[in-house]
Amino acid sequence: MKTIAVANQKGGVGKTTVAVNLGAGLARRGRKVLLIDLDAQCNATQIVHRMLSESEPGMCEVLLNERSLTPIIVPTKQENLSLAPAGESLANADLNLAAMMGRELFLRNLLEPLHDQYDFAIIDTGPYLGLLTVNALVAADYVIVPVSCEFLPLLGLKFLLETVRKVHDKLHSKLKILGYIITMYDRRESITFQVEQTLLDHFGDDVFKCRIRINTKQKGAPGRAQTIFAYENSEQGRGTVDFDSLTDEVLARTEGG
Amino acid sequence: MKTIAVANQKGGVGKTTVAVNLGAGLARRGRKVLLIDLDAQCNATQIVHRMLSESEPGMCEVLLNERSLTPIIVPTKQENLSLAPAGESLANADLNLAAMMGRELFLRNLLEPLHDQYDFAIIDTGPYLGLLTVNALVAADYVIVPVSCEFLPLLGLKFLLETVRKVHDKLHSKLKILGYIITMYDRRESITFQVEQTLLDHFGDDVFKCRIRINTKQKGAPGRAQTIFAYENSEQGRGTVDFDSLTDEVLARTEGG
Ligand SMILES: Nc1ncnc2c1ncn2[C@@H]1O[C@H](COP(=O)(O)OP(=O)(O)OP(=O)(O)O)[C@@H](O)[C@H]1O
Numbered sequence: 001m002k003t004i005a006v007a008n009q010k011g012g013v014g015k016t017t018v019a020v021n022l023g024a025g026l027a028r029r030g031r032k033v034l035l036i037d038l039d040a041q042c043n044a045t046q047i048v049h050r051m052l053s054e055s056e057p058g059m060c061e062v063l064l065n066e067r068s069l070t071p072i073i074v075p076t077k078q079e080n081l082s083l084a085p086a087g088e089s090l091a092n093a094d095l096n097l098a099a100m101m102g103r104e105l106f107l108r109n110l111l112e113p114l115h116d117q118y119d120f121a122i123i124d125t126g127p128y129l130g131l132l133t134v135n136a137l138v139a140a141d142y143v144i145v146p147v148s149c150e151f152l153p154l155l156g157l158k159f160l161l162e163t164v165r166k167v168h169d170k171l172h173s174k175l176k177i178l179g180y181i182i183t184m185y186d187r188r189e190s191i192t193f194q195v196e197q198t199l200l201d202h203f204g205d206d207v208f209k210c211r212i213r214i215n216t217k218q219k220g221a222p223g224r225a226q227t228i229f230a231y232e233n234s235e236q237g238r239g240t241v242d243f244d245s246l247t248d249e250v251l252a253r254t255e256g257g
Numbered sequence: 258m259k260t261i262a263v264a265n266q267k268g269g270v271g272k273t274t275v276a277v278n279l280g281a282g283l284a285r286r287g288r289k290v291l292l293i294d295l296d297a298q299c300n301a302t303q304i305v306h307r308m309l310s311e312s313e314p315g316m317c318e319v320l321l322n323e324r325s326l327t328p329i330i331v332p333t334k335q336e337n338l339s340l341a342p343a344g345e346s347l348a349n350a351d352l353n354l355a356a357m358m359g360r361e362l363f364l365r366n367l368l369e370p371l372h373d374q375y376d377f378a379i380i381d382t383g384p385y386l387g388l389l390t391v392n393a394l395v396a397a398d399y400v401i402v403p404v405s406c407e408f409l410p411l412l413g414l415k416f417l418l419e420t421v422r423k424v425h426d427k428l429h430s431k432l433k434i435l436g437y438i439i440t441m442y443d444r445r446e447s448i449t450f451q452v453e454q455t456l457l458d459h460f461g462d463d464v465f466k467c468r469i470r471i472n473t474k475q476k477g478a479p480g481r482a483q484t485i486f487a488y489e490n491s492e493q494g495r496g497t498v499d500f501d502s503l504t505d506e507v508l509a510r511t512e513g514g
């Protein structure tokens with residue numbers, strides 16, 4: 001199993017959209033995929049499943065009690081895509097984890113027994129660099145960093161790369177940045193090309209070749225609790241084409257495809 | 258002094274853009290305004306000031322050591338607008354605050370002595386509902402909630418309102434929601450009207466009448482470290498008109514203007 005964390009502490013850059021649709025893209029290719037929702041907003045859970053009721057255990061219960069992940073994993077409408085959902089209690093996980101021994105390793109230990117059951121695990125993280133995100137980075141083989149074509153998200157990369165470097169040096173030396181994916185790419189705006197050029201200058205080939213174009217269907221799809229593939233229901237749909245290309249590139253970078 | 262927190266744990270909905278440009282809008286009307294950056298991303302600080310160096314104290318140092326705010330306050334290019342900046346150390350404030358007695362009240366106590374020096378204090382918060390955001394809610398008289406015209410931000414309001422209610426019941430009974438401001442309003446997309454209608458149905462007059470329209474200049478202004486007023490430099494600019502109307506409504510709701 002290859003584990004990919006999708007992370008960027010800047011809010012609203014497309015982390016959930018990338019995690020959900022890359023997960024679905026890999027599942028459409030027949031890979032067995034586990035999507036893990038580690039964001040207290042529970043957005044990925046709302047898109048491919050539904051909000052958990054108070055009595056249903058989610059990622060928080062499993063992390064804090066070091067139980068197995070298996071009992072909370074649910075199927076989704078996309079074949080080959082399963083979900084480890086987040087519940088509302090995840091909002092308090094950080095403070096609870098802070099006092100526990102080995103707190104950065106909890107998720108990695110939970111994923112260990114699932115290695116043979118899935119080809120990929122994709123972790124959606126929230127817009128901050130706290131213990132939950134650190135758990136995701138320690139559990140991951142790779143990190144994908146979504147960057148939207150705006151100025152403020154560029155500034156935030158410095159903090160993210162510092163955190164990735166610290167995790168790499170202190171907790172998990174095999175962690176690699178799989179790539180930077182440019183999202184909400186809008187050819188009508190000059191800032192799009194400025195941001196693109198800045199990223200290419202700084203990160204070169206680490207920037208994925210494909211672009212996730214601006215697409216109003218991406219704003220609507222979560223409202224129908226659908227992935228972009230199901231929402232567009234067409235192989236030529238803008239989001240379908242974009243996420244198919246991202247899926248191609250991720251497979252090439254991980255399986256040497 | 259009237260204190261307004263700008264909060265919504267959903268990422269990228271326009272919290273910083275509203276905090277900075279409302280602060281500037283009020284300052285342009287001759288009100289003395291203190292902008293407080295309580296987001297570990299330091300975006301407001303980068304827009305109206307610059308990143309702090311490691312040796313310069315910011316909001317984190319002041320909060321944890323319960324020192325006075327005054328020594329860290331800096332002027333900005335906008336007359337009547339001052340800033341209490343955030344430094345990189347704010348990212349660790351949450352875990353440090355967690356163990357301290359009265360941890361939710363730190364910011365309120367810091368603002369107490371400034372009551373006669375400013376007409377308004379505007380607090381920018383980060384995209385999460387942790388102790389820093391709770392500090393902002395406890396210190397505030399009002400909360401402004403930016404909501405962008407997309408589906409996922411709507412879902413997040415439930416969590417935010419639960420937190421506001423808890424703060425109101427347990428820590429600060431005078432906290433009021435000043436209003437919901439619809440941001441990134443794009444008449445070309447049907448989802449804009451669906452979100453608008455849903456908000457009006459749920460919150461009625463609590464929704465500000467003005468809309469902050471989609472405006473590519475808002476994406477560029479932070480790159481020039483300017484407010485939208487300075488960037489557009491025209492009373493007819495789209496952002497200038499929108500933020501002038503928001504300023505009008507905020508004054509009407511707080512000063513009964
Ligand atoms: N390509 C796109 N075109 C237009 N809108 C998009 C696109 N991708 C995502 N969106 C919309 O932009 C908003 C932000 O995306 P998303 O929620 O995936 O970001 P995020 O980084 O996960 O946010 P958070 O920081 O809150 O977790 C959502 O409302 C989403 O529907």
Ligand SMILES: Nc1ncnc2c1ncn2[C@@H]1O[C@H](COP(=O)(O)OP(=O)(O)OP(=O)(O)O)[C@@H](O)[C@H]1O
Nearest residue numbers: 011150268269270271272273274384471472475476
């Ligand atoms: N009216 C607008 N039109 C177009 N772009 C906008 C508008 N308002 C803000 N933006 C851009 O959208 C992005 C998100 O806005 P902003 O950073 O203010 O949101 P935020 O809620 O503070 O994000 P975070 O959750 O990371 O703190 C920024 O790059 C900003 O420049």
Ligand SMILES: [Mg+2]
Nearest residue numbers: 015016039043
């Ligand atoms: Mg998300």
Ligand SMILES: [Mg+2]
Nearest residue numbers: 272273296300
């Ligand atoms: Mg912000």
